[in-house]
Amino acid sequence: MDFSAFILQQMVNALFLGSIYALIALGYTMVYGIIELINFAHGELFTAGAFIGVIVLSGLQQIGWVETHFVLTLFIVFGLAMAYVAVLGVALEHVAYRPLRNASRLSALLSALGMSIFLSNGMMLSQGVSDRAYPQVFGLESIDFFGAMISHSQVFIILLAFVLMVGLQFFVHRTRLGKAMRATAQNRTIARMLGINIDQTIRITFMIGPALGAAAGVMVGLYYGAVRFDMGFIFMIKAFAAAILGGIGSIPGAVLGGLIIGGIEVAWAAFLPSAWKDVTTFTVLILVLYLKPSGLLGESEADLRV
Amino acid sequence: MLGQEIKKLVIYTIFLAIIILPMLGFTGGAEFQAERAFLVFGIGVALLVLNLIVKVIRSHRPPPDHDKPSLPERIGDRLHRIPKIFTLGPLLLAAGTFPLVANNYMIDVGITCLIYVCLGLGLNIVVGLCGLLDLGYIAFYAVGAYSYSLLNLTYGFSFWAALPIGVVLGMICGCIIGYPTLKMRGDYLAIVTLGFGEIIRLVLNNWDDLTAGPNGLFGMKRPPLYYPTIEDGGLDMVTYYLTSLPGLFYFILVIAILIIIGVNRLDKSRIGRAWIAIREDEVAAELSGVPTTWLKLLAYAMGAGFASVAGAFFAAKLSYVNPNFFLFMESCIVLSIVVLGGIGSIPGIIIAGFILIAVPEVFRELEAFRMLAFGAIMTTMMIIRPEGLIPASRKKREFHRQRDEAERGPQ
Amino acid sequence: MNQDYGDNILTLEDVHTYYENIHALKGITCTVPKGSIVCLIGANGAGKTTTLLTISGVERARRGRILFEGQNIETLPPEKIAALGIAQSPEGRQIFSRMSVMENLEMGAYLRKDKEGIQQDMEWVFSLFPVLKDRYRQKGGTLSGGEQQMLAIGRALMQQPKLLLLDEPSLGLAPKIIERIFETIQEINKNGMTIFLVEQNAHMALTTSDIGYVMETGRIVLEDDASALLENKEVQKAYLGE
Ligand SMILES: Nc1ncnc2c1ncn2[C@@H]1O[C@H](COP(=O)(O)OP(=O)(O)O)[C@@H](O)[C@H]1O
Ligand SMILES: [Mg+2]
Numbered sequence: 001m002d003f004s005a006f007i008l009q010q011m012v013n014a015l016f017l018g019s020i021y022a023l024i025a026l027g028y029t030m031v032y033g034i035i036e037l038i039n040f041a042h043g044e045l046f047t048a049g050a051f052i053g054v055i056v057l058s059g060l061q062q063i064g065w066v067e068t069h070f071v072l073t074l075f076i077v078f079g080l081a082m083a084y085v086a087v088l089g090v091a092l093e094h095v096a097y098r099p100l101r102n103a104s105r106l107s108a109l110l111s112a113l114g115m116s117i118f119l120s121n122g123m124m125l126s127q128g129v130s131d132r133a134y135p136q137v138f139g140l141e142s143i144d145f146f147g148a149m150i151s152h153s154q155v156f157i158i159l160l161a162f163v164l165m166v167g168l169q170f171f172v173h174r175t176r177l178g179k180a181m182r183a184t185a186q187n188r189t190i191a192r193m194l195g196i197n198i199d200q201t202i203r204i205t206f207m208i209g210p211a212l213g214a215a216a217g218v219m220v221g222l223y224y225g226a227v228r229f230d231m232g233f234i235f236m237i238k239a240f241a242a243a244i245l246g247g248i249g250s251i252p253g254a255v256l257g258g259l260i261i262g263g264i265e266v267a268w269a270a271f272l273p274s275a276w277k278d279v280t281t282f283t284v285l286i287l288v289l290y291l292k293p294s295g296l297l298g299e300s301e302a303d304l305r306v
Numbered sequence: 307m308l309g310q311e312i313k314k315l316v317i318y319t320i321f322l323a324i325i326i327l328p329m330l331g332f333t334g335g336a337e338f339q340a341e342r343a344f345l346v347f348g349i350g351v352a353l354l355v356l357n358l359i360v361k362v363i364r365s366h367r368p369p370p371d372h373d374k375p376s377l378p379e380r381i382g383d384r385l386h387r388i389p390k391i392f393t394l395g396p397l398l399l400a401a402g403t404f405p406l407v408a409n410n411y412m413i414d415v416g417i418t419c420l421i422y423v424c425l426g427l428g429l430n431i432v433v434g435l436c437g438l439l440d441l442g443y444i445a446f447y448a449v450g451a452y453s454y455s456l457l458n459l460t461y462g463f464s465f466w467a468a469l470p471i472g473v474v475l476g477m478i479c480g481c482i483i484g485y486p487t488l489k490m491r492g493d494y495l496a497i498v499t500l501g502f503g504e505i506i507r508l509v510l511n512n513w514d515d516l517t518a519g520p521n522g523l524f525g526m527k528r529p530p531l532y533y534p535t536i537e538d539g540g541l542d543m544v545t546y547y548l549t550s551l552p553g554l555f556y557f558i559l560v561i562a563i564l565i566i567i568g569v570n571r572l573d574k575s576r577i578g579r580a581w582i583a584i585r586e587d588e589v590a591a592e593l594s595g596v597p598t599t600w601l602k603l604l605a606y607a608m609g610a611g612f613a614s615v616a617g618a619f620f621a622a623k624l625s626y627v628n629p630n631f632f633l634f635m636e637s638c639i640v641l642s643i644v645v646l647g648g649i650g651s652i653p654g655i656i657i658a659g660f661i662l663i664a665v666p667e668v669f670r671e672l673e674a675f676r677m678l679a680f681g682a683i684m685t686t687m688m689i690i691r692p693e694g695l696i697p698a699s700r701k702k703r704e705f706h707r708q709r710d711e712a713e714r715g716p717q
Numbered sequence: 718m719n720q721d722y723g724d725n726i727l728t729l730e731d732v733h734t735y736y737e738n739i740h741a742l743k744g745i746t747c748t749v750p751k752g753s754i755v756c757l758i759g760a761n762g763a764g765k766t767t768t769l770l771t772i773s774g775v776e777r778a779r780r781g782r783i784l785f786e787g788q789n790i791e792t793l794p795p796e797k798i799a800a801l802g803i804a805q806s807p808e809g810r811q812i813f814s815r816m817s818v819m820e821n822l823e824m825g826a827y828l829r830k831d832k833e834g835i836q837q838d839m840e841w842v843f844s845l846f847p848v849l850k851d852r853y854r855q856k857g858g859t860l861s862g863g864e865q866q867m868l869a870i871g872r873a874l875m876q877q878p879k880l881l882l883l884d885e886p887s888l889g890l891a892p893k894i895i896e897r898i899f900e901t902i903q904e905i906n907k908n909g910m911t912i913f914l915v916e917q918n919a920h921m922a923l924t925t926s927d928i929g930y931v932m933e934t935g936r937i938v939l940e941d942d943a944s945a946l947l948e949n950k951e952v953q954k955a956y957l958g959e
Binding site: 036037038048051052055058059084087088090091095096099100103104105106107108109110111113114115116117118119120121122123125126127128132233237240244275276278279282283285286289290293 | 321324325328329330332333334433437439441486487490492493494496497498500501502504505508509511512634635638641645649674675677678680681682683684685686687688689692
């Protein structure tokens with residue numbers, strides 16, 4: 001492989017990884033935008049999505065649908081994983097966040113942290129401590145893209161991530177409910193005065209954000225071939241770095257941040273000792289928070305919302 | 307009203323079914339493990355029904371008197387009011403005689419409890435007094451542990467010589483973490499401290515030449531004591547290494563008592579009051595002339611220093627450290643202690659430390675559920691008793707304070 | 718003015734509101750006749766904004782009753798009160814700064830389903846405030862202070878309310894714009910909308926209104942026809958700077 005093909009390969013890898021981070025980061029950004037809370041349990045929602053994905057996929061594989069109805073299978077796997085996590089997200093909001101909506105920020109953060117610990121250990125107890133293997137449904141063939149080899153799963157994942165992000169952008173900017181969500185994020189009191197049921201808009205945020213995280217979870221499972229109860233942690237940190245980098249509360253920012261973090265990680269792993277790549281992500285996160293806490297696309301400290 | 311509650315119950319039950327059944331039913335193979343899934347689901351539904359019954363009974367009784375303090379509050383107040391001699395005396399006696407009556411295993415658990423109490427008290431300075439959420443606190447514990455280990459193994463420093471260096475290093479790390487976060491809002495701070503904690507662990511894990519990576523370091527000397535003897539007509543110092551568990555227990559007990567005294571002093575000092583002022587309202591504190599920058603750094607440094615002491619002791623006691631002792635979960639455990647005990651309450655933290663560390667040790671079968679319970683407790687506490695089991699008397703109010711909508715700022 | 722108002726659209730009876738333990742409203746009693754412009758004047762901190770927020774349900778009355786068209790609303794949440802037909806243009810131009818002018822106005826019509834009516838009202842708002850039409854794609858946050866105030870009023874109008882609550886529409890604006898805004902208020906009223914106006918600019922408010930209430934530290938201390946209040950010596954001394 002010549003050098004330009006190598007670079008192209010790395011760019012594709014970065015796009016792939018970045019899309020996944022972006023999907024997770026969207027969940028953070030949306031929730032933060034609307035209730036100003038870091039949803040610490042978001043990483044666990046992502047993992048839950050991956051688990052439901054493997055459960056459904058294994059089931060469908062047993063009845064042979066992977067061979068006979070490949071597209072439908074993928075559709076069902078993603079659909080059920082996202083739906084499950086949407087339900088989980090709504091429950092989480094109702095149980096752990098709603099009672100604290102007017103409490104001090106410290107209380108809300110600790111509640112979120114508690115749920116994160118609870119869910120991750122709940123999954124450990126129910127799904128075990130070791131890796132759970134994902135059925136390999138994509139095979140090993142790759143597409144030759146100007147010398148870079150892109151696997152089918154990568155193509156599929158990048159496309160799906162793109163579709164989900166465009167869909168989200170459409171929902172938020174073009175639909176009545178999406179606009180109500182943005183209004184709630186920008187000024188809750190005024191939104192209520194206009195007749196918007198903010199309980200409803202917050203609930204919907206807690207369906208969409210986690211569902212996108214779940215999709216990312218299934219993608220990670222499909223690509224890396226395994227899930228584990230604690231894999232949410234590292235993805236959470238990276239996606240959070242992405243959300244902050246892009247400007248928390250900003251949807252385009254989350255996507256941009258995800259791609260940048262993915263790019264940094266891939267570049268680091270390609271040229272430098274990969275054991276240190278996570279240190280880089282943390283360092284980037286801290287530097288951004290220190291130097292420009294409003295992020296790249298966040299407008300200003302006081303105005304950090306969707 | 308009952309109709310509405312029953313409707314809620316039905317909805318909650320459906321949610322529970324959706325959430326629990328697939329996750330607990332389908333593990334490993336594709337076979338549905340009905341027994342386990344329905345057992346947990348059944349417990350969940352039972353709890354919901356119980357909750358409903360309690361609610362219905364409550365609604366038939368007159369509303370509770372809000373001015374009357376609740377039972378734990380009264381216990382807390384009592385505890386604060388009883389003259390210290392009556393509580394501390396027996397407590398010290400019990401602690402002092404504990405190694406004489408307990409077996410080695412129990413003493414070991416006791417040592418672990420005391421280490422966590424020290425950590426909890428240190429973190430309490432940062433979270434409880436100053437109101438800064440630190441999710442990477444265990445890193446300072448690691449700094450203390452590795453400082454002693456490296457100084458002892460490489461240069462042969464004794465525990466006492468290494469301890470101040472470790473504490474200073476810990477405090478420096480505290481300031482390094484604290485400095486960039488000074489102007490940050492609470493939730494960013496949480497993430498940054500988490501990130502720093504992970505960086506330190508990853509450095510320990512990856513820097514093979516210095517730290518031996520994941521294998522860890524071993525062979526450190528135990529903490530020594532020196533006493534004079536007269537031999538051959540001259541005065542001489544004898545070195546005695548604390549190798550027995552009771553010896554180590556007394557050692558950490560003394561450290562814990564010193565930390566308790568120190569934190570108690572701090573709490574009542576001008577610095578402590580300034581920290582609380584920062585926690586309540588940073589802007590107001592700054593306007594009234596409190597040097598918030600310095601005090602926040604000081605809080606980090608002090609908290610880190612205490613953790614460092616605990617870490618050095620931990621390494622010396624075990625003669626072994628590796629990076630996996632310092633996972634994020636450990637930070638969460640220490641935080642749970644602070645939260646459960648009552649943020650800012652010293653007796654609460656001591657009690658919570660013993661409950662959270664000793665109870666799971668004693669009921670070994672429940673070990674697996676320990677973190678699950680910690681998580682649930684943390685959330686539940688925030689919702690029903692944010693001030694903790696034994697609230698620090700003056701801090702009750704502000705956790706119940708309504709966050710002002712105006713805080714969101716003009717749009 | 719001086720028309721027959723018919724029934725009272727809004728009645729407050731002995732309303733008490735607290736912020737934690739600060740007793741902000743100490744028994745407000747007042748009425749707003751249908752079709753009128755009523756103003757509430759008073760110094761800074763008197764409790765005017767609190768009165769409006771309590772009517773809208775954002776703050777809760779701890780005691781007392783609030784009747785809107787004969788229905789008790791003091792326990793309803795803000796979104797339900799909005800649905801009944803009360804709109805508020807809040808103090809300090811609280812618009813959605815990251816939404817366009819157009820979107821801000823659309824949010825005003827959130828509860829409405831009549832597409833054509835919405836379109837018509839949008840045109841109407843644009844005719845009242847032509848400058849908004851020129852900037853309909855601009856983000857709310859980039860408008861000038863006066864334009865933001867117009868947008869806040871326009872957004873409330875898009876709710877097609879029966880009762881419009883205006884909190885200090887003149888705050889921080891140039892005299893020319895203030896005049897323009899008060900003219901518009903009268904124009905809106907002529908279209909049949911009842912208006913409850915809160916102002917520190919007592920002169921403008923009283924000349925525009927039919928009825929006036931004067932508020933001091935959480936209590937209503939005077940009430941009369943607006944024209945009578947304009948002549949009142951105490952009012953002149955305290956609020957009109959004469
Ligand atoms: N969010 C709040 N928290 C506590 N006190 C408040 C709050 N808002 C207003 N107040 C107090 O209530 C009183 C009335 O305020 P407000 O209704 O805003 O007065 P006005 O609109 O007449 O200037 C004032 O004393 C003010 O300090
Ligand atoms: Mg006001």
